[in-house]
Amino acid sequence: MLAIIGLILGVVxxxxxxxxxxxxxxPYLPIMIVAAMDALVGAARASLKHTFSDRVFxxxxxxxxxxxxxxxxxGDLIGVGSQLSTAVLVVLGIRIFTNAAEIRRSVLRA
Amino acid sequence: MGDATDRRPPDVTVVTGxxxxxxxxxxxxxxxLNSIQRxxxxxxxxxxxxxxxxxxxxxxxxxxxxxxxxxxxxxxxxRGGLRAADAVSARTExxxxxxxxxxxxxxxxxxxxxxxxxxxxxxxxxxxxxHVLSEPDLVWSGLISVSGPGIxxxxxxxxxxxNGTIVDQDLREVANGLWLxxxxxxxxxxxxxxxxxxxxxxxAAVTVDYRSLTTPYRIEAIGDPGALGSAFTGNSGGSWLSxxxxxxxxxxxxxxxxxxxxxxxxxxxxxxxxVA
Numbered sequence: 001m002l003a004i005i006g007l008i009l010g011v012v013x014x015x016x017x018x019x020x021x022x023x024x025x026x027p028y029l030p031i032m033i034v035a036a037m038d039a040l041v042g043a044a045r046a047s048l049k050h051t052f053s054d055r056v057f058x059x060x061x062x063x064x065x066x067x068x069x070x071x072x073x074x075g076d077l078i079g080v081g082s083q084l085s086t087a088v089l090v091v092l093g094i095r096i097f098t099n100a101a102e103i104r105r106s107v108l109r110a
Numbered sequence: 111m112g113d114a115t116d117r118r119p120p121d122v123t124v125v126t127g128x129x130x131x132x133x134x135x136x137x138x139x140x141x142x143l144n145s146i147q148r149x150x151x152x153x154x155x156x157x158x159x160x161x162x163x164x165x166x167x168x169x170x171x172x173x174x175x176x177x178x179x180x181x182x183x184x185x186x187x188x189r190g191g192l193r194a195a196d197a198v199s200a201r202t203e204x205x206x207x208x209x210x211x212x213x214x215x216x217x218x219x220x221x222x223x224x225x226x227x228x229x230x231x232x233x234x235x236x237x238x239x240x241h242v243l244s245e246p247d248l249v250w251s252g253l254i255s256v257s258g259p260g261i262x263x264x265x266x267x268x269x270x271x272x273n274g275t276i277v278d279q280d281l282r283e284v285a286n287g288l289w290l291x292x293x294x295x296x297x298x299x300x301x302x303x304x305x306x307x308x309x310x311x312x313x314a315a316v317t318v319d320y321r322s323l324t325t326p327y328r329i330e331a332i333g334d335p336g337a338l339g340s341a342f343t344g345n346s347g348g349s350w351l352s353x354x355x356x357x358x359x360x361x362x363x364x365x366x367x368x369x370x371x372x373x374x375x376x377x378x379x380x381x382x383x384x385v386a
Contacts, residue, residue: 021185
């Protein structure tokens with residue numbers, strides 16, 4: 001619940017203040033967003049299972065986002081470019097879908 | 111990922127060490143793929159929950175994390191929406207800048223030509239006969255602007271045939287044909303040919319003196335209009351153009367002109383050498 005309040009607050013702040021994204025962050029942002037979505041969906045599922053924990057949520061969110069950014073950075077560095085990002089997207093995509101399906105099952109019983 | 115034995119489907123046996131080799135599951139080699147689907151929520155949630163401590167110790171942290179996520183999503187989303195409009199306006203802006211710069215180049219080039227004509231007049235007044243180069247040498251070198259009768263040769267691409275595009279070699283053949291026919295000064299689309307003028311191809315465009323030109327190509331040559339025209343038509347340059355027009359539909363025409371004015375070659379000039 002608190003996370004959703006924070007999320008809404010963040011959206012409102014971003015719409016109101018239109019923060020300018022740092023230029024060096026731009027290549028990392030898309031994959032960081034996917035990582036953040038994965039953490040959020042995972043947290044939502046955990047909270048539906050009544051196993052939600054603040055600390056785990058915070059740690060998993062921050063580490064997911066950081067690792068996603070690092071992977072993109074390393075991929076650029078070693079010259080595989082976007083291919084490594086694709087690997088991350090596939091894994092996170094599967095996780096997001098599985099979690100979303102699980103949430104759907106427990107909420108709608110379908 | 112950590113350990114998540116509690117949520118593992120009962121029919122899947124996972125190899126945990128060499129001792130477990132005997133009860134290896136059929137899909138053990140797909141462990142990586144399986145684990146992606148199995149451990150979709152971080153197992154620490156279950157671990158912490160079963161430990162029974164710290165369920166809601168840091169509500170502020172959760173709000174902050176949510177806030178960061180919201181900021182990230184929205185900032186990125188807003189940028190995505192703006193990007194298309196930005197790209198269009200940036201493109202128009204760039205096109206305007208290119209047009210303006212090209213116009214400025216034209217102006218400056220005209221100014222440069224004008225100034226070199228003035229320089230050469232002043233030189234002639236001041237130096238008189240003491241001019242280092244004789245007049246024919248000055249004409250041949252392309253250092254000064256020259257005027258006189260001559261011919262105007264116009265060559266156009268065949269727009270319907272990709273093979274009917276004039277390339278650098280065509281213009282080189284024509285220029286050589288004109289020299290051979292007795293031309294004393296030649297310019298292509300206003301670029302005077304000298305010993306240092308390169309006629310080359312850069313992508314789809316022909317460059318003369320490293321400036322790209324487009325069809326139609328106007329080649330002005332100073333010389334005896336009648337003799338120049340007929341000599342050119344009869345030599346290698348003329349036959350090259352006839353070949354192009356016969357096979358590829360390139361159009362060309364020669365006009366006699368009683369008065370042509372060709373500017374100096376802007377590409378001439380020395381940076382390092384001096385008169386010994």
